[in-house]
Amino acid sequence: MSAARSRALDWLLPPLCLACRNPVGDHHALCPHCWGGVAFITAPVCDRLGTPLPYDIGPGAVSPEAIANPPAFDRARAAFRFDDVGRSLIHGLKYGDRLELAPALARWMARAGRDVLDGADALVPVPLHWTRLFRRRFNQSAELARHLSALTGIATEPMLMKRVRRTAHQVGLTRARRIENVTGAFRIAEDRSTLVRGRNLVLVDDVLTTGATLEACARVLRRAGAARIDVLTAARVVDGPGAVHI
Known part of the structure; x- marks a missing residue:
């Protein structure tokens, strides 16, 4: 009966490339052409920023960018580069209300973030301001964290952080303006403060561009006493073979 229902569903709603x-042959899949267009980020990567390194120089290797500008978080990982097909997937989820993308993105994130997920106590999605959440009807970061939680068994804490100040869209802003835009925008929910101190937390977001938003969240968690703060995103901006905005 289950197979018959599945065939009937495929006939009514045939599987399409994400x-x-x-x-395509299966739901939640990419066609061969689009699969080849996703620039997955694989080892070797900078241990701090998760950006591709030109060659493998051993465990714990960090890039010049991480040495010159160490981030507020401990480590960052991302599944793929924010370009071509990757950009269309992120925009489909974030702006196109395509929640069916979240399970596939979460699977790729779980694979790319194995080391930061190891030993994590909770997943913390980057929050939206309530006005933006009201208009969008969902938080894409919380959706990714929810599916990651189902895959990994790690608890998700969507209410741990609050965005207390409505910020302008970060798209098109310089790094300096992005930092100014999110300064003071986040805080720990008063009834969740005990969930931070001494815990290993993974911030979850859809894309890391300059990193200003994730840096602001990491600083708030650090001040609240988090033991380890890592970052896991579906995509990230990478300029050239090893450069990165942080």
Whole structure:
């Protein structure tokens, strides 16, 4: 009966590529062309920033960028680069209300973030301001964290952090303006403060561009006593073979 229902569903709603919407063999999959267009980030990567390194120089290697500008978080990992097909997937989830993308993105994130998820006590999605959440009806970061939680068994804490100040959209802003935009925008929910001190937390977001938002969240968690703060995103901006905005 289950197989019959599955065939009937495929007939009514045939599986389509997550990116280009052309027919594919399975739900929540990419066609061969789009799969080849996703620039997955694989080892070797900078241990702090998770950006690709030109060659493997051993465990714990860090990039010049991480040495010159160490981030407020401990480590960051991302599944793929924010370009071409990757950008269309992120925009589909974030702006196109395509929640069916979240399970696939979460699977790729779980694979890319194995080391930061190891020993994590909780997943903390980057919060939206209530006005933006009201208009969008969902928080894409919370959706990714929810599916990551189901895959890994790590608890998700969508109410741990609050965005207490409505900020302008970060798109198009310089790094300096982005930092100014999110300064003082986040705090720990009063009834969740005990969930931070001494715990290993993973901040979850859809994309890391300059990193200003995630840095602001990490500083708040650090001041609240978190033992370890890592970052896991579906995508990240990478300029050139090893450069990164942080």
